Amino acid sequence: MSRPPLKPSNRTPIRQAAVSPTFSPLYRQIKELMVRALGAGEWAPGAAIPSESELAVRFGVSQGTVRKAIDEMAAENLLVRRQGKGTFVASHNDPRSFYRFLRLTPDDGAVRQARSEPLSCRNAAATDTVARVLRLQVGDPVVVLERLLRFDGDPVVLDEIILPADIFGTLTLDMLKHADRSLYSVFESQFAVRMIRAEERLRAVAADVQVASLLGVAEGDPLLLVERVTYTYGDRPVEWRRGRYATGHYHYFNELS
Template structure:
């Protein structure tokens, strides 16, 4: 049994994604870091039940209340999911309420159910070498192997024909995503991050985005079936797995004639 954790001990070495403290951290934050270490190590996999708060309190030799506060924060960050009467589970991108939490483009009428899932067309999926810019975003060295994917997402606005709405370019580290193909992505019945999680063992836990208005080039305008003078929303995202390790660079161009970008702030 591990020695009890001191209430003013130094924070665990795992980067939990919170701002660093000068020397100490609250006890529940230390427990949160230790739980994150277990998640990162794969001790509890996506969709699996984690030990109860009583069991975790005994393991870490702290109070149940301290564990509960740590678990509450992890649940608030969509890393864990509480289920009444069943326990706490590792969150997974296959769950309905979180599967599209990184996609913020919604139809103007707000009816996601009527619109239905996107139709995906993969234009390219190849193994290539990272440019200096791509390598910097993914924490790699220039020239390292990456997977590059280009795809179009189309939606049926108002129940009509499918309209190309999002053009995306993705870059992924070559090592963790060895074996990724367009056929494998197209054949997966679910969101892309669920594919990464279930077939490659990479769980995206948070993302950072930069958004600006741009004009498409001729190639982009042709793919999205818009005039070259049509303003589009450019969304650049870096998605991270545990320990703030970058695992995806994604650049998307969004049409906003029938959709808008919505973000809930709290």
């Protein structure tokens, strides 16, 4: 007999009932409640979550059910297990996740030191395309920034990044220039936004005069255009990024399984 969706107990600050249909596995219902807690900021990035036994009591299920929910969240990089220490909310401040979404690899396999160089940060109005991608209204305010990503000093990626101003409206070029962490770490620490997943589309383009000058290539040289839409909790798109990659000594690498 299928069990009805769970509701959090009176001890939990989450007030919404689970909206999963009755045929949803029980652990998935627990996962949904935990993701809502993450989105509501109940557990901050880098913070430890309650133990499996505490969560089992909270949700009125077995520890095995909680463990299965946590396993799936860890596989999706929402949580991080640390041997002997517990389970923590994943954070962009973890050096292992600095370039989690960057799939650019040197041809020789050597490790290269990456550095972000902000170029501009301005306010703009959402065009038809921007509004469609970020689920905004045409004319809504957005923030547009450009930055170079250098590897061992060499410019390799030129990014144009568009962000909804209702979240990132106070972002400034000075803030970016003085940041000593990855861009997503800045978004997380300054705006409480964590990037959960991304969708990318790749195509080949030719370098125009301005892009060629910034990337140190010849006009007309082939570049890899990587368009990325990044989502936060609640599957809300919060970033549209268009990166032009100089692949003279680098390649795009993605492991499939």
